[in-house]
Amino acid sequence: MKFPSTFILSLLATVALAADLGGREISVGSDTTYPPFEFVDETGTIVGFDVDLVNAICERIGCVARFESTAWDGIFPALAAGEFDMVASGVSITPERAEVVEFSEPYHVVTQAITVRVADADLTFDDLVADEGRVFGAQTGTTNAFFAEDAFGRDRLNLYDTFSQAVQALLNGDVDGVVIDSVPADAFAAEYAGSLVVDIRGLGEDPLGLVFPIGSDLVDAFNEGLAEIEADGTLEALKLRWFVAED
Structure with missing residues (x-):
């Protein structure tokens, strides 16, 4: 089957624009006392919905997430100081916070x-x-x-x-x-x-989002990966796995 040259050019442009972080390691700050979003299991491993969410996005955009436990109080100043590349911790998107950090698109509403x-x-x-x-x-x-x-x-x-x-x-x-x-x-x-x-x-x-320092080059890539896992059903599958059905 032959395709019009305009279609081929469009396809190539789409591929070229696809996010690829080239295996980059991303440090992720998280208050790991907040099940089921993030917590430490009996083996000492950080697990939870946000962990699986970030890992699923990284599979799409070519990165490796390394989660770090950190206290909620001070998590945003620590992000701004460069202690980690992003925060995934069930964070509500608010206008006040958006003045000091950048958010991904919402991934859930609580x-x-x-x-x-x-x-x-x-x-x-x-x-x-x-x-x-x-x-x-x-x-x-x-x-x-x-x-x-x-x-x-x-x-x-x-x-x-x-x-x-x-x-x-x-x-x-x-x-x-x-x-x-x-x-x-x-x-x-x-x-x-x-x-x-x-x-x-x-x-x-409250809509929840992933959090990045102002001007981070990760925001667009993670939004692209988030859109992919929403479109292919992965996001919904993670919610079914981790969230208790409300009565």
Whole structure:
């Protein structure tokens, strides 16, 4: 079969424009206390949805990801200082953050949720707001913490370095609920089934993106790879693998 010369030129141009980082190693900063997005398994390996996401993109664009555990507090200054090439850590895309970093296109949208002890499973959001004796937990510097402060007031909010610590505080009775994204909320509720439940959902939507320093040459390449894994079904398969189906 013969093809018009214009088609061949177009095809060659498309191939030429395809991202290829030539096997480049990419260091990825991640707060690895945030299942199922990123966490350390029993073998000491960093695993999770974001890990598989970045690795799948790297397969398409010719790079090798090396994940590094880092604390959430200070993760963006560390990125700007060049401690790693990018961040993959379930990061919500916000206008304020977009002033100091560059984001990929969104790869998932989460809603904010509140996890409580099973004894409080029937309480509504209005119940939680009205009961001024109830205290809530969230991870410092997150959109969840900002939402919780607006909803309940700073004096009813305990901030923690990690969501794992906030969830442990809930189990210990130190707080009455944890404001957290819906996906990790479901993961923690599954881990502590019979003790915790996701009581409130849909408190606002947050698109998640991969994060790069301003001016990074990786943004376009990762957006291209992200588009590829979305088009071929890989992205959806990763969500089915890692995310607990909501009730």
